[in-house]
Amino acid sequence: MLQLKVLLVDDEQEFVTTLAERLELRGMHVEIAMDGEMALSIIETDPPQVVVLDVMMPGLSGMEVLERIKAIDPKIQVILLSGHGATKDGIKGMQLGAFDYLIKPVDIDELIEKLNETAKNVV
């Protein structure tokens, strides 16, 4: 199976590093970005297949980053993560082309499932 290349974007370092480690343990290739700018620069240089994107971040918001990603390459799948369960955000995100919308704290199995689904989509 193709190793999935994932970019995690979240301003909470403890969260993002731990999650990255867990995904790597499950055989995924994981990059980390602490904010939107960093994420976008990574995408420019080394585009991942899937971006797991926090909605609430200082600087560029998740929604803005999502729009830019889709502008760069619509094929890159985006899973939104939010600290608060605003359905509105979810729907807006989906309208902007996000693949799905998950709420923190996220269940690792659910995330893996979503990632695998995106993988199918990518393929």
Place this chain on the structure above:
Amino acid sequence: MALNLKKWFNIRESLQMLTDADSSSDRYRLFQRNIRVLMIVLTIIPLSMMALINYHQYQSSLKQEMINPTKLLVSKTRHSFEFFLNERQSLIKSIAHFYSLNDLCDEKKLNHILFTLKKEFIGFVDLGLINESDGTQMCYVGPYNLLGKNYANQDWFQEVTLKGTYITDVFMGYRKFPHIAIAVQRLEANGESWILRTTIDTTMFDNLIAAMGLDAESDAFILNKEGIFQTNSRLYGKVLEQCPLKIPAGGHATYVDEQKDPGGNDVFLAYTHLTYPEYTLVIVKPKSTVLKTWYALKSDLFLVFLVSSVLIVIVVFRLTGIMMNRIREADQRRELAFRELQHSHKLSSIGRLAAGVAHEVNNPLAIINEKAGLIKDLVKYTPDFDQKEKFLNLLESILKSVSRCKTITHRLLGFAKRMEIEVENLDLNELMQEVLGFLEREALYRNIEITLDLAKDLPRIDSDRGQLQQVFLNILNNAMAAVEDEGRIVITTWEKDPDTVAASIEDDGCGMSEETSRYIFEPFFTTKKEQGTGLGLSITYGIVKKLGGNIDVESRENQGTKFTVYLSKKSK
């Protein structure tokens, strides 16, 4: 009692009681009672006073009006009596003066005089001449044989020798007819004196009384100064009997008195004392006859009073009833508005607090989740070691707890979010599709058949998109939870009436009992035990209400549940 009354009529206090937050029906009843009593008292008192004043005025004026004719009658009849007696006295006096002793001693002449008197005047029975010195009857003409009778010891004889003239009380003559006697003294120039005496039949008294034309219930009679009947009384006794009524002595005017007669009847007396002789003329009329008009008027007056009072009471009761209802309704509306305001204030502060807490807690929670998850992963991928199983169990329970916390923080956030409303013009069908987008995948996996029966040309509505999404998501989530795999969910939208659109979500899931369906919108009511917070449907209900809509639930155990949401087209 006084204090109690004061409390009763203290309107300000009653009103104050009403404005108190606790407006139980007791307070309304009390207030209503006070107002009613006050209004009735305030209206009935002047009415009663008017009625009383009228009563007394009418009574006194009518009494005068009733009594005056009687008084007049008494006084007229008295004059007739006096005239009758004076006329006869004068006649006797004239005879005594115009004739000499010798003339009168002549029986033939005396007889002629009596004959003339009888012919011209009523009542004369006999004539007699009495020697004053020894009291013997010297000459007599009349129906009895009274010649030589001695009157020296009789009262009237004493009186006439003293006064010169005398009219006796009525006495029974020899023929057992009531009579009076008139005696006149004549002093001759030579110092001798004699007395001319006549007896008069008192039938004329009866005639005079009959001439008064009294009605059947009334009575009139003559009394002497001892209260002995001088004429027959229809009601109280025969001539020469004692009159049972007490007639006060007094002057010669006409008087009126009220008494109870021996028969216990209330009677009016009109009486007058004759100048001479000392007779009293009395008219007795039953009060009921005299006051007949008054009694009629009185009952009319009473009827008017009664009808007015009843009308007043009815009007007061109706008015206060209407007033109390208005007050109660206004109070209820005010209370409801107040409560809703309070509730929404409470909710919004709870909401802000909840959002803050949930948000702050959520990030560390996510970290705990990941760290614990990582440890679990590491433990899992590490070859077996001592107590590995125990580690895994411990981590699993940490993750479970995190998951529980997550549910709570998410609910809290959801709760907080329903506080803000952003109205936009939206299409309910479109919104349904969006919401379904969240669940399609789960439905696909579980093979749940979701049927959409959306009305074409469904009017757009003004409402909050996010909130409505939350509402239908909540209901759909419940439906998904209720149905088995391969279950069925039907979503229908339609235009209920020109102001309202409706959407229903029907499942063929486990349904619920009537008892449960009654409580499902209550906060913290849950059937999901540890998995639910009991806030979902309460939030849903709150949102729908806040958006000016309504939500209904129909459910049958083991047959399914149908939620219907009604939304008004215009936002409130």
